[in-house]
Amino acid sequence: MDYRIIKAETITETVKQLFTDCNYYIGDDILCALKNARENEQSEVGKNVLSQIIENDEIAADEQIPLCQDTGMAVLFVEYGDKVSVDGSFDEAVQEGVRRAYIDAYLRKSVVDDPVFDRLNTKDNTPAIIHTKIVSGDKIKITAGGKGFGSENMSAIKMITPSYGVEGVKDFVLDTVRKAGPNPCPPIVVGVGIGGTFERCAQLAKKATFREINTSNPDPRYAELEQELLEKINLMGFGPAGLGGNTTAIGVNIETSPTHIAGMPVAVNICCHAARHKTAEI
Amino acid sequence: MKKIKLPLTDEQISTLKAGDSVLLSGTMITGRDAAHKRLFELIEKGEALPVDIKGETIYYVGPAPAKPGYAVGPAGPTSSYRMDKYAPALLDLGLKGMVGKGARSPEVIEAIVRNHAVYFAAIGGAAALLAKSIKKTEPICYEDLGTESVRRYYVEDFPCIVAVDSEGGNVYETEPKKFNKE
Numbered sequence: 001m002d003y004r005i006i007k008a009e010t011i012t013e014t015v016k017q018l019f020t021d022c023n024y025y026i027g028d029d030i031l032c033a034l035k036n037a038r039e040n041e042q043s044e045v046g047k048n049v050l051s052q053i054i055e056n057d058e059i060a061a062d063e064q065i066p067l068c069q070d071t072g073m074a075v076l077f078v079e080y081g082d083k084v085s086v087d088g089s090f091d092e093a094v095q096e097g098v099r100r101a102y103i104d105a106y107l108r109k110s111v112v113d114d115p116v117f118d119r120l121n122t123k124d125n126t127p128a129i130i131h132t133k134i135v136s137g138d139k140i141k142i143t144a145g146g147k148g149f150g151s152e153n154m155s156a157i158k159m160i161t162p163s164y165g166v167e168g169v170k171d172f173v174l175d176t177v178r179k180a181g182p183n184p185c186p187p188i189v190v191g192v193g194i195g196g197t198f199e200r201c202a203q204l205a206k207k208a209t210f211r212e213i214n215t216s217n218p219d220p221r222y223a224e225l226e227q228e229l230l231e232k233i234n235l236m237g238f239g240p241a242g243l244g245g246n247t248t249a250i251g252v253n254i255e256t257s258p259t260h261i262a263g264m265p266v267a268v269n270i271c272c273h274a275a276r277h278k279t280a281e282i
Numbered sequence: 283m284k285k286i287k288l289p290l291t292d293e294q295i296s297t298l299k300a301g302d303s304v305l306l307s308g309t310m311i312t313g314r315d316a317a318h319k320r321l322f323e324l325i326e327k328g329e330a331l332p333v334d335i336k337g338e339t340i341y342y343v344g345p346a347p348a349k350p351g352y353a354v355g356p357a358g359p360t361s362s363y364r365m366d367k368y369a370p371a372l373l374d375l376g377l378k379g380m381v382g383k384g385a386r387s388p389e390v391i392e393a394i395v396r397n398h399a400v401y402f403a404a405i406g407g408a409a410a411l412l413a414k415s416i417k418k419t420e421p422i423c424y425e426d427l428g429t430e431s432v433r434r435y436y437v438e439d440f441p442c443i444v445a446v447d448s449e450g451g452n453v454y455e456t457e458p459k460k461f462n463k464e
Contacts, residue, residue: 005356020293020435029344042461043457043460043461045301045303045443045457048303049405051413052408052441053405053407053408055408055411056405056407056408056409056410056411056412057410059410059411059414060356060410063410064344065349065352065355065410065413066355066356066409066410067356067407067409067410068356068358068362068407068409069343069344069345069346069355069358069409070344070358070409071359071427074309105346106346106347106349107347108345108346108347108355108356108426108429109429110344111427119316121428122291140383150361150383150384150406153361165464181384181385181454181458182383182385182454182458183361183363183383183384184384184386185383185406185407191430195367202405209297226404229331232464235462235463235464236458237457237458237459237460237462237463238458239408239458239459241383241403241405242383242384242385242454243403243443243453243454243458244453244456244458244459244460244461245461246461246463248345272406272407273352273407274407
């Protein structure tokens, strides 16, 4: 079988570029949603907060500086073609890309080596969290994002059982957003994973936050649920920065997976308005 | 928009009401999770602190590195609730102001009222914009903590909102209720 060879250095430079770009340039989907929200925001303070956020994101892009000081933990979703070979360690190539981005692009190093005891900063933001899926083809597709922890800390997972149905899903998503309140830097993007196993469900929720918010789940029933949850969240009143208003979220994205006959796990990954992700195909 | 000089005076604090938009000018210190943990451990042991917090305003921030030519990198507020365990002890030692984002615990609000202090909210995620108001920074202590070290910030017209005032008025309690339609 013929394999397409990709240089490890190409992977490294691509990853470096993705993390640099996602921290400097907010997506058009987010910027557009923030501008629309400002038009429809009923609170004067809320309007003012949205203006500050929009101005902030424009300054970051103009001056090529991070739009938020929390440039996040590096998370990557990789679709790795089964007819591709990298001339070196793929994992090392990715970690080196993260290292170069966080050092050369003046991003904050926010990773500690040990979660409980040492908590010493690794000084280059590695290791990145890499989710790899083998797909058919001779390409490697990488979606990368920096995930800030103000919102990550507000996320939750629940092993709901099937008898609770769609109402159980709605209640859990809304309860999680309500508990988060003003803390995750609203207006937020809500990633919801439903199905799979405990860990797959959480991974889907993260993947959902990496999808553009001007897109919908391809299944119309889930697309409708996304819309309903977004409307209900915006009735809560937290508003921009949690200072009151009708813009608490700018997007709800749902990703699903087949699951077990006994289960219906739901994970809610909350993301701040700085929902940063970029994609490249090599 | 009220212009407020730092360090805060008791008279100034009395004029600040929850919901006021203010511009802060003067000096404040920085500190977040790791620095608070160290300061709190010293207080518990009854030892002296490496920074005099009496009358100070503390900004909960861990900035990104500064690009050449910049006084500071992007520097927005971090979530304040993580400092709730430590804040009452610092307030009881004379800390007068806190700048962060998000709601505080009832214990912190009680300590704010007890000590005639104030809690300001800056806009989370507006780090590039907020950094424009920070003109100079210098180290104070805990430099080994990197972005979490304690520094002195010189600010001009730093925009924030009075989130909890000295009488316990709290925007996170009152404002969302006005817009709640559930």
